[in-house]
Amino acid sequence: MTSYQDLIEDIAGRIIEAKGCSVALTGAGISTPSGIPDFRSPGGLWSRIDPSIFDISYFHSRPDISWLYYKQLIEELEGKQPNPAHKALAQLEEMGLLKAVITQNIDALHQKAGNKKVLEIHGNAYRAVCTSCGARYSIYEALEKISRGKAPSCSKCGGLLKPDVVFFGEPLPYRVYMDSLELARTCRVFISIGSSLVVQPAASLPWHAHSSGASLVIINLQETPLDSLADIVIHDRVERVLPEIVQAIRRRIGVS
Ligand SMILES: [Zn+2]
Known part of the structure; x- marks a missing residue:
């Protein structure tokens, strides 16, 4: 039986050996310690708001109502801060050991923690996009434009603005997804963090990484469908595990 500390050391060793060719995929579980409930869990947003409000066909038929609820979602994200798991990933990038973070989250906490290379496959809650000309706005500019409901x-063109996040029934942003796929296929270590790995096609990224010969590490509170494929699995709190991996790396490379 391998001890928890052995697993941490094993992950640290693999990240160092990969010499910057490591990639992280993050899901809702990395943001729950920051007080952002998993929208799908009990008590999460979808238990209070009908998710069909954020269905793309509903949005196009009743954009006024979608925007009204979207405003609530933004208020829910207000003031939320990165936690030690986000900060650990920012440190890994800073140390030159992490190539990119691919995230399913829309909360922008990775950027807030200091990560520079972040691929947001479900978009960014703080942006809006024109459905006609593609012009982008900050979400606050867009919310200010709401008048009389x-x-x-x-x-620029009078077109309808939409939050720049992937609605239910909408495809992922093509370029971002293709870049993520490329990262998964070419990295040496792929670390899935706080993702239940059930939402496709994001959940296929670890599979692609594994099939291309990368070490696959899964860190999540609960079991995932890909656990049996992984080289290392830790079922524990991500805000505990990630800082410990960074500490182990610092010890090994002699940085305090
Ligand atoms: Zn426009």
Whole structure:
């Protein structure tokens, strides 16, 4: 039986050996310690708001109502801060040991923690995009444009603005997903963090990494469907595990 500390040391060793060719995939579980409930869990947003409000076909038929609820989602994210797991990933990038973070989250906490290379496969809650001309706005600009309950429109072309997040029934942003796939296929260590690995096609990224010969590490509170494929699995709190991996790396390479 391998001890918890042995697993931490094993992961640290693999990340060092990969010489910067490591990639992280993060899901809702990395943001729950920051007080952002998994939208799918009991008590999460979808238990209070009907998720069909964020269905793309609903959005196009009733954009005013979608925007009204979207405003609530933004208020829910307000003031949330990165936790030790986010900070550990920022440190790994800073040390030159992490190539990129691919995230399923829309909360922008990785950027807030200091990560520079972040691929947001489900978009970013703090941006809005014009559905006609593609112009981008900050979410606050868009929310200010809501007047008398009408969905905001583009200053350039008058088109309907939409939150720049992937709605249910919408495809992932093509370029971002293709870049993520490329990272998964070419990295040497792929670490899945706080993702239940059930939402496709994001959940296929660890599989691609494993099939291309990368070490697959899964860190999640609960079991995932890909645990049996992984080289190392830790079922524990990500905000505990990730800082310990960074500490182990620092000890090994002699940085305090
Ligand atoms: Zn426009």
